[in-house]
Amino acid sequence: MAARQPLIAGNWKMNRNHLEAIGLTQKVAFALPEKYFEKVEVAVLPPFTDLRSVQTLVDGDKLRLKYGAQDLSPHDSGAYTGDVSGAMLAKLGCTYVVVGHSERREYHAEDDDLVNRKVRAALKHGLRPILCVGEPLEVREASGHVEHTTAQLLAGLKGLRAEQVADVVVAYEPVWAIGTGRVATPADAQEVCAAIRSALATKYGDEVAGQVRVLYGGSVKSGNIGELIEQRDVDGALVGGASLDGDEFAKLSALA
Numbered sequence: 645m646a647a648r649q650p651l652i653a654g655n656w657k658m659n660r661n662h663l664e665a666i667g668l669t670q671k672v673a674f675a676l677p678e679k680y681f682e683k684v685e686v687a688v689l690p691p692f693t694d695l696r697s698v699q700t701l702v703d704g705d706k707l708r709l710k711y712g713a714q715d716l717s718p719h720d721s722g723a724y725t726g727d728v729s730g731a732m733l734a735k736l737g738c739t740y741v742v743v744g745h746s747e748r749r750e751y752h753a754e755d756d757d758l759v760n761r762k763v764r765a766a767l768k769h770g771l772r773p774i775l776c777v778g779e780p781l782e783v784r785e786a787s788g789h790v791e792h793t794t795a796q797l798l799a800g801l802k803g804l805r806a807e808q809v810a811d812v813v814v815a816y817e818p819v820w821a822i823g824t825g826r827v828a829t830p831a832d833a834q835e836v837c838a839a840i841r842s843a844l845a846t847k848y849g850d851e852v853a854g855q856v857r858v859l860y861g862g863s864v865k866s867g868n869i870g871e872l873i874e875q876r877d878v879d880g881a882l883v884g885g886a887s888l889d890g891d892e893f894a895k896l897s898a899l900a
């Protein structure tokens with residue numbers, strides 16, 4: 645089975661304008677030796693309005709840094725005011741798009757069906773979806789985290805062929821760990837990431853399950869990435885707050 649290339653992806657959320665994006669992207673790209681990008685994939689996920697700035701920089705300087713968006717429309721085009729399609733993101737050179745982040749599930753009432761349609765839209769346009777799954781605190785406290793998370797996973801992937809699933813990145817993001825400073829223990833992260841891989845193996849076969857990268861997300865920083873990434877089924881991290889500091893994001897990426 646081929647080794648999975650680690651991925652460290654920085655979700656800027658609704659932070660940094662298109663000018664600030666240039667400095668932050670440069671800081672990350674130039675802080676890491678070029679050769680490093682052969683070993684670890686590093687991506688920035690800025691707001692839509694910053695993507696053109698990031699694209700210009702990456703193309704102009706032939707950077708090996710990847711980039712992507714934080715959401716997309718399930719539709720290709722049309723009367724969907726305020727939405728951005730997968731085709732538009734692909735045209736901007738995006739590699740990744742986050743789908744089903746818990747903040748979108750909570751503040752925009754995105755359910756599993758919509759998340760699934762967005763995953764399909766991403767794949768249709770050649771983007772790699774980063775499908776976010778994870779339990780809220782009350783579910784964790786009731787020990788329902790594995791069941792909750794694997795149900796979200798399978799609902800998000802509904803209707804996909806096995807070879808399409810291999811292109812999906814899954815991010816296990818326990819809601820109670822996002823932006824709280826309360827990181828999951830390495831054992832907690834491994835437990836759920838292993839359960840995700842096992843659910844993928846049952847449904848799509850061992851080969852596909854062995855190809856899918858499963859990230860952990862939730863209060864990751866340079867001080868805790870090392871022990872998380874050491875876990876067998878943790879293939880990288882989706883990083884929120886710590887990705888807004890270029891030095892810190894580069895430092896934690898270097899530890900992956």
Ligand code: PEP
Nearest residue numbers: 822823861862863884885
């Ligand atoms: C996130 O928003 O995906 C995230 C993991 O945030 P933070 O790292 O700030 O917890």
